[in-house]
Amino acid sequence: MDTIRRHILDLSRRGLLRGSTGLAALAAIGAPVREGLAQPAFRAFPFALGVASGEPAPDGFVIWTRLAPEPLAPDGGMPRRAVPVSWEIAEDEAFARIAASGSAIARPELAHAVHVEVSGLAPGRPYVYRFQAGDAASPTGRARTAPAPGAAPPRIRFAFAGCQHYEHGHFTAWRKIAEEADLDFVFHYGDYIYEYAGRQPGQRGWGPIVRSHLGEETVSLADYRLRYAQYRTDPDLQAAHAAHPFLPSYDDHEVDNNWAGPFSEEDGRGRFPVAVPPEVFALRKAAAFQAWYENMPVRRTALPRGPDITAYRRLDFGTLMRVNVLDTRQFRDDQPCGDGAKPACPEVFRAEAQMLGAAQERWLLDGMARSPARWNILAQQVPLMRRELRDGAISMDKWDAYPAARQRLLDGIAERRTPNPVVLSGDVHVALAATVRRRPEDASSAPVATEFTATSVTSEGDGAEMTRGGEEVLRRNPDIALFHARRGYCVAEATTQRLTTEFVALPFVTREGAPRETAARMVVEAGRAEVVRS
Numbered sequence: 001m002d003t004i005r006r007h008i009l010d011l012s013r014r015g016l017l018r019g020s021t022g023l024a025a026l027a028a029i030g031a032p033v034r035e036g037l038a039q040p041a042f043r044a045f046p047f048a049l050g051v052a053s054g055e056p057a058p059d060g061f062v063i064w065t066r067l068a069p070e071p072l073a074p075d076g077g078m079p080r081r082a083v084p085v086s087w088e089i090a091e092d093e094a095f096a097r098i099a100a101s102g103s104a105i106a107r108p109e110l111a112h113a114v115h116v117e118v119s120g121l122a123p124g125r126p127y128v129y130r131f132q133a134g135d136a137a138s139p140t141g142r143a144r145t146a147p148a149p150g151a152a153p154p155r156i157r158f159a160f161a162g163c164q165h166y167e168h169g170h171f172t173a174w175r176k177i178a179e180e181a182d183l184d185f186v187f188h189y190g191d192y193i194y195e196y197a198g199r200q201p202g203q204r205g206w207g208p209i210v211r212s213h214l215g216e217e218t219v220s221l222a223d224y225r226l227r228y229a230q231y232r233t234d235p236d237l238q239a240a241h242a243a244h245p246f247l248p249s250y251d252d253h254e255v256d257n258n259w260a261g262p263f264s265e266e267d268g269r270g271r272f273p274v275a276v277p278p279e280v281f282a283l284r285k286a287a288a289f290q291a292w293y294e295n296m297p298v299r300r301t302a303l304p305r306g307p308d309i310t311a312y313r314r315l316d317f318g319t320l321m322r323v324n325v326l327d328t329r330q331f332r333d334d335q336p337c338g339d340g341a342k343p344a345c346p347e348v349f350r351a352e353a354q355m356l357g358a359a360q361e362r363w364l365l366d367g368m369a370r371s372p373a374r375w376n377i378l379a380q381q382v383p384l385m386r387r388e389l390r391d392g393a394i395s396m397d398k399w400d401a402y403p404a405a406r407q408r409l410l411d412g413i414a415e416r417r418t419p420n421p422v423v424l425s426g427d428v429h430v431a432l433a434a435t436v437r438r439r440p441e442d443a444s445s446a447p448v449a450t451e452f453t454a455t456s457v458t459s460e461g462d463g464a465e466m467t468r469g470g471e472e473v474l475r476r477n478p479d480i481a482l483f484h485a486r487r488g489y490c491v492a493e494a495t496t497q498r499l500t501t502e503f504v505a506l507p508f509v510t511r512e513g514a515p516r517e518t519a520a521r522m523v524v525e526a527g528r529a530e531v532v533r534s
């Protein structure tokens with residue numbers, strides 16, 4: 001049995017139910033919740049971290065909040081006891097037509113986060129939701145169910161973004177995403193937080209300091225909770241979560257820069273000769289994953305068990321789109337050649353290289369083989385495309401340094417004749433669009449997929465439209481059709497004929513109020529994999 005199925009089964013056995021049974025379970029415990037738990041009196045507004053929705057299905061989605069009247073205080077200013085929270089979903093902004101309602105428990109073990117898996121709703125339509133705790137009502141959030149199975153929606157529109165170092169700039173990109181009309185979902189590719197210690201203005205280090213992280217480098221559960229709370233107090237980020245359902249994933253900085261499987265960045269090689277032992281790093285992963293779960297609108301299947309978490313999953317949007325959310329961190333082998341960017345050493349060409357791990361790779365290809373969808377999205381973290389850098393170097397943290405794993409994936413997709421595979425990625429803090437060939441190192445091999453890489457929301461500050469490194473990347477990699485190094489995000493729109501990705505750029509992030517600009521529109525026609533400017 002594969003990991004994800006075993007995990008779901010174990011959760012069910014432990015009484016954590018999901019899907020339609022989850023709502024029934026909530027209804028059943030609703031009465032005791034109200035009778036057995038005292039309504040709290042809050043010293044301040046308890047919904048200071050906002051609301052969120054995620055994981056849209058045809059019959060529902062997850063709604064989320066976290067009670068934290070003093071978000072930056074220990075325990076968010078909450079008492080160490082369980083607190084009842086009621087919720088309701090409505091068809092209209094005035095909450096006159098209630099579609100579902102119930103009670104949940106905000107528990108101190110989960111930082112008083114609430115995840116409700118709502119089901120029983122109608123497919124392919126918008127809803128509003130809100131929570132109540134004590135006499136406080138939350139802000140209203142907006143969500144949308146996915147189209148019915150087998151339905152053929154005329155289009156699916158989604159945004160994707162990530163890499164949001166809090167110190168490096170303002171979250172203007174999230175404000176602009178909040179204002180985007182008619183998004184079916186927002187995919188977050190990761191680097192939602194950065195783990196680094198706070199720097200004060202004028203202090204040396206990586207990137208500009210527009211505002212400062214609270215605290216030291218995150219190691220404990222309390223550290224990670226505080227870091228998420230600080231990021232989530234940002235009104236632009238809150239607005240984006242309240243406006244659209246998210247598909248969250250994580251990359252490295254949710255735990256530790258460039259971690260890989262059981263290995264910390266401090267892996268005993270290259271720049272880090274003194275290793276953190278894997279059994280010790282596992283404790284940090286457990287803390288980091290728990291805080292990630294607590295703060296993301298994800299299903300109970302993503303509840304971590306110690307250092308293990310199941311975050312890869314599939315979501316279908318009628319017959320138009322299948323989204324495979326991948327995990328390229330937890331099951332990969334350590335970066336070869338001591339990490340960094342350098343020409344390939346022999347270790348790069350190891351035959352058994354793993355990026356997804358055997359179980360996830362098999363699960364992905366099985367889903368590709370059976371896909372009913374016109375567009376098959378690989379929503380993941382690090383660039384898959386061939387990306388040769390200065391002096392022929394490659395980045396040891398990307399798919400370029402795991403070529404055997406990449407070849408198995410591309411061969412698997414091509415052999416299964418999966419229609420229109422489209423790869424999403426980020427992590428490199430520049431916008432890229434590329435045609436992916438069956439053998440990425442061979443310019444004469446056939447195109448089999450298309451890749452869009454979102455730039456960072458803030459990481460590395462204002463950036464520039466073009467850099468010397470960017471000119472070199474374009475010169476060395478003819479399959480890369482776009483390079484743009486401002487901050488921003490992507491908005492993609494798929495129809496049966498084509499998928500168009502708009503690369504939204506911001507002229508600055510070190511000051512507030514940047515206008516929304518279009519860096520480029522890149523398009524791929526169905527049945528072809530070549531990406532071109534529209």
Ligand SMILES: [Fe+2]
Binds near residue numbers: 163253456459
């Ligand atoms: Fe990043």
